Amino acid sequence: MSSNPRKPVLIIGGSGVVGSLAAKALRRLQPDLPLTIGGRDLSRAQAVAREVGLADAATVDLSRPDLGQPASRAYSAVVLFVKDDTLNSLRYAQTHGLPYLGISTALFEVAPEVALHMHQPTRSPILLGSSWLVGSTTLPALLFAREFRALESIAIGAVLDEQDVGGAAAYVDLDRQKAAPNNLILEDGQWRWVGGAAALRAFRDTEGNDVQGQAYSLMDAPSLAAATQAKSIRFDVAVGTSAPRRRGEPFSTEINFELEGTLHDGTRARVRHELVHPEGQAPMTAVGVAVGVERLLGLAGGAPVAPGLYLPHVLIEPEYLLRRLQEAGTRLRRA
Amino acid sequence: MNASNLKPVLVIGGSGVVGRRAVKALRELHPELSLRIGGRDVNKAAALARELGHAEAVRIDLAREDLGLPPDAAFSAVVVLLKDDSLRTMKYAQGRGVPYVSFSDFVFDIGPEVALHIQHPTASPVLFLGNFLGGTVALATLQFARELKKVHAIQIGAVFDEEDVGGPAANADMERLTKGVPSPLIRKDGKFLWATAEEDVTRTFQGADGTHWQGRAYPLLDVATLAAVTDASTVRLDFALRAASSRKPGEGPGHEVVIELTGELPDGTTAHVRHTLVDGDVHSGLSGKGVALAVERLLGLVGGAPVGPGLYSPEGVLDSAHVVERLKAWGTRIQRA
Numbered sequence: 001m002s003s004n005p006r007k008p009v010l011i012i013g014g015s016g017v018v019g020s021l022a023a024k025a026l027r028r029l030q031p032d033l034p035l036t037i038g039g040r041d042l043s044r045a046q047a048v049a050r051e052v053g054l055a056d057a058a059t060v061d062l063s064r065p066d067l068g069q070p071a072s073r074a075y076s077a078v079v080l081f082v083k084d085d086t087l088n089s090l091r092y093a094q095t096h097g098l099p100y101l102g103i104s105t106a107l108f109e110v111a112p113e114v115a116l117h118m119h120q121p122t123r124s125p126i127l128l129g130s131s132w133l134v135g136s137t138t139l140p141a142l143l144f145a146r147e148f149r150a151l152e153s154i155a156i157g158a159v160l161d162e163q164d165v166g167g168a169a170a171y172v173d174l175d176r177q178k179a180a181p182n183n184l185i186l187e188d189g190q191w192r193w194v195g196g197a198a199a200l201r202a203f204r205d206t207e208g209n210d211v212q213g214q215a216y217s218l219m220d221a222p223s224l225a226a227a228t229q230a231k232s233i234r235f236d237v238a239v240g241t242s243a244p245r246r247r248g249e250p251f252s253t254e255i256n257f258e259l260e261g262t263l264h265d266g267t268r269a270r271v272r273h274e275l276v277h278p279e280g281q282a283p284m285t286a287v288g289v290a291v292g293v294e295r296l297l298g299l300a301g302g303a304p305v306a307p308g309l310y311l312p313h314v315l316i317e318p319e320y321l322l323r324r325l326q327e328a329g330t331r332l333r334r335a
Numbered sequence: 336m337n338a339s340n341l342k343p344v345l346v347i348g349g350s351g352v353v354g355r356r357a358v359k360a361l362r363e364l365h366p367e368l369s370l371r372i373g374g375r376d377v378n379k380a381a382a383l384a385r386e387l388g389h390a391e392a393v394r395i396d397l398a399r400e401d402l403g404l405p406p407d408a409a410f411s412a413v414v415v416l417l418k419d420d421s422l423r424t425m426k427y428a429q430g431r432g433v434p435y436v437s438f439s440d441f442v443f444d445i446g447p448e449v450a451l452h453i454q455h456p457t458a459s460p461v462l463f464l465g466n467f468l469g470g471t472v473a474l475a476t477l478q479f480a481r482e483l484k485k486v487h488a489i490q491i492g493a494v495f496d497e498e499d500v501g502g503p504a505a506n507a508d509m510e511r512l513t514k515g516v517p518s519p520l521i522r523k524d525g526k527f528l529w530a531t532a533e534e535d536v537t538r539t540f541q542g543a544d545g546t547h548w549q550g551r552a553y554p555l556l557d558v559a560t561l562a563a564v565t566d567a568s569t570v571r572l573d574f575a576l577r578a579a580s581s582r583k584p585g586e587g588p589g590h591e592v593v594i595e596l597t598g599e600l601p602d603g604t605t606a607h608v609r610h611t612l613v614d615g616d617v618h619s620g621l622s623g624k625g626v627a628l629a630v631e632r633l634l635g636l637v638g639g640a641p642v643g644p645g646l647y648s649p650e651g652v653l654d655s656a657h658v659v660e661r662l663k664a665w666g667t668r669i670q671r672a
Contacts, residue, residue, distance in 0.1 A: 087527065108443040108516045110446055110449060111443070111520070114445065179518035180516040184447070189423075193511065
């Protein structure tokens with residue numbers, strides 16, 4: 001690896017279900033980018049590293065400020081596939097001036113990360129990747145919004161198969177987020193916390209089945225509220241049986257977008273778009289992370305990102321992410 | 336920077352419980368600073384404006400993008416002392432490139448403001464001032480922490496009179512707390528935790544006069560911001576209520592804050608340091624003073640040049656020694672116990 005001028009990207013949780021897919025997605029996009037697969041189980045991380053190529057493995061200890069890394073190790077970025085409750089990983093990135101990407105922080109729990117940015121704003125570019133499937137929802141929504149002169153509402157309904165929640169890290173996320181039983185939606189220009197029946201929204205999946213969604217607040221709605229004029233924005237997830245599995249086939253994942261407003265030609269319209277991945281959420285999440293990492297490092301879409309606080313939509317062109325998602329098997333349909 | 340040369344500071348909610356104390360403190364600090372008191376009840380705001388001098392009342396309509404203000408209105412800062420669920424006030428400040436102070440956020444509901452800042456990072460300085468008592472407690476904590484080389488634990492306890500409940504904005508905050516994220520954030524053993532277990536939510540602490548209080552953790556930004564600045568592995572903020580009947584004759588509904596720090600002294604020994612802040616006013620008094628100190632700093636009236644665009648916590652803009660000196664001069668009794 002000494003012949004490669006670039007230091008490896010440290011992928012913490014890189015041997016997990018989604019992390020290992022993301023390492024492979026990053027490898028496809030960047031054949032020459034060295035990676036370090038970080039995990040608690042070194043032999044498992046080594047197996048993923050061998051499979052990915054141009055990668056090695058490291059044991060990461062999030063309870064230590066140095067993450068258990070020898071002083072001689074140096075990285076080019078830190079990517080988190082687990083929720084780091086200590087935030088030692090973010091401090092480590094800031095200490096070494098490295099880009100940082102995390103994907104597991106729900107809207108209600110961003111404050112400790114934001115506070116670290118406010119404390120040392122010029123140390124690291126921090127990408128808050130915790131929107132649904134790491135930008136794979138917000139960015140296409142912004143693309144679909146372009147045909148509107150005056151966008152009024154965005155309602156997004158995602159179907160997550162109960163067999164497709166992810167690995168151990170995803171279950172830790174769900175358990176932790178039980179502390180926040182309510183979710184934030186934008187309704188007629190006002191942010192509102194909703195719970196119980198008010199948080200439910202039924203929508204139709206891509207094959208016409210009615211599914212019951214529930215509001216879930218990641219950074220999608222705040223991102224779309226900041227980037228558009230829409231007065232009502234909500235994101236709902238239906239966890240259950242995806243359409244193919246109703247027929248006995250393997251699960252899929254899907255994201256349904258419904259936008260309403262006035263088009264550029266002055267007519268009112270309600271437009272629906274659907275994104276489907278026949279293998280579930282993990283390949284889309286993997287692409288979202290891979291595109292985020294290559295953007296942070298300046299390997300695609302622009303120069304290396306300067307220190308600051310970012311959301312995916314301010315760094316990445318929606319067309320580019322959508323193209324990468326489609327190359328990885330995501331299907332787009334205007335319904 | 337000279338206060339008399341500045342455009343007026345717009346204080347939305349300026350005639351409310353915290354607002355009137357904030358503008359009075361600001362007036363005391365800067366007799367020449369022009370103020371605009373924004374509220375729904377213009378008569379109430381106008382009476383306060385006359386009392387203050389160099390001030391006028393303005394009607395604010397939060398349902399409008401222009402806040403109901405004339406197109407030629409110009410301000411040096413926009414200070415919002417109520418929760419603006421529409422964020423139109425923040426967009427207004429960003430659109431005009433002036434500092435924005437957001438006073439009413441809990442630790443769990445800053446997401447939409449963070450996104451709006453990320454969308455327009457160079458538009459305005461944005462100050463999160465949802466910290467306890469307008470940031471004064473966080474700044475005092477940092478001042479007391481100066482004698483420590485490394486801070487291991489920050490435990491803040493506050494005792495309020497049961498009749499010291501604040502105004503309508505405070506009641507709306509309590510409702511949002513219940514409907515939002517009722518579990519408080521604490522840092523425990525180096526980990527951030529949204530506490531649900533009773534043993535994590537509650538803490539017994541000793542008040543200024545030795546009384547033991549059973550406090551409950553409260554979800555303010557201090558836990559996140561103090562953890563960021565100090566990296567203390569324990570950080571928490573607990574509130575307790577005192578019965579009004581326990582007041583001594585002639586006393587008003589005062590409050591007290593106990594700041595306990597554990598850490599390492601420069602000589603390597605471990606120390607436990609305890610400070611108390613006792614204030615005879617309702618707690619909105621110190622909140623208002625915190626707002627005034629933050630505004631004068633953002634405008635560059637004290638402590639350096641005007642603060643540039645960015646996202647800020649009170650710890651990031653204010654000088655802790657200055658804040659503690661100010662609080663003492665205003666009559667808060669601060670003691671190292």
